Amino acid sequence: MDIKKLSDSELERYHRQIILPDFGEAAQLKLKQARVLIIGAGGLASPILKYLCSTGIGCIGLMDGDRVEESNLQRQIMYDQSDKGKFKVEVSAQKLKEQNPNIKVDQFNFRLTGENAQELFQEYDLIIDACDNFETRYIICKAAQKANKPWVYASVFEYGGQVSVFNYKSQTQYSDLYPEAPEQIPLSDGKTIGVLPPVPGLIGMLQATEAIKIITGIGKILDGELLLYKALDLSSRKFKLKGEKG
Amino acid sequence: MKVYVNDESINLADASNITQLLKQLETAPKGLAVAVGPNIVPSSLWDEYKLKEDDQVLLIRATQGG
Secondary structure, eight states: OOTTSOOHHHHHHTHHHHTSTTTHHHHHHHHHHOEEEEEOOSTTHHHHHHHHHHHTOSEEEEEOOOBOOGGGTTTOTTOOGGGTTSBHHHHHHHHHHHHOTTOEEEEEOSOOOHHHHHHHHHTOSEEEEOOSOHHHHHHHHHHHHHHTOOEEEEEEEBTEEEEEEESSTTOOOHHHHOSSOOSSOOOSSSSSOOBOTHHHHHHHHHHHHHHHHHHHTOSOOOBSEEEEEETTTTEEEEEEOOOTTO | OEEEETTEEEEOOTTOBHHHHHHHHTOOOTTEEEEETTEEEOGGGTTTOBOOTTOEEEEEEOOOBO
């Protein structure tokens, strides 16, 4: 496949976005040439994967060591009943290839560590945090700075979520927002986190949108700002967050 | 003086800083971001950031779900 131009079938497939103001074939070509790494293949990643794939991101790296479990299925809409017990990364790669044969999926069937992050991040233009734990977020924060890559952060809890873009132009970092993880991790029933299924869906779509904007250079990025979304009163607010250099 | 914390009115000694507010509320500072109005105040400034009457403070918890 020629990565330097769009084929006739690609021009047809992506027509409705190519005709957008300020978009055009140039933006589509940037998407085709982009390499995006997604850490985590769960509730946030499900819509991120589907939309980045449909939009025509050339290469998606997907990292997660887990298999599909019954309790994932209420919110992780990438997976179906018949996928139980299979590796999420393998199932996702197969479904994405079917959704859009133009894209390439790199499969990483293991967890992100301080050791493997650095080298892996070098291979991609942008990192998307769709993980489910603090430890991994601090690894992403550190490795993204070292590799000089922007990353799109989000996390969800119960009926709400938060989103930001870190290590981008303002050089704001996750560690500026939260220098340390909480000592007591908030849990809904003492064991695990409750979450309303569409919440990670919506927040993941915001992440996918920011990723597309960063790659194409269109619009204003959620850089140096934190967005909070609350489902129960359908509100969202943005807060300014200055980086050390900001 | 009176300030609002997550939309609830709180009485606080005049010119209190954010560290003093968190102490009064018995709120653990780890995994917490604090916004005053539209701005998040970095934790490195919590000791010197003096709150004012009617300030709208929002305590934002780090969450990890994904």
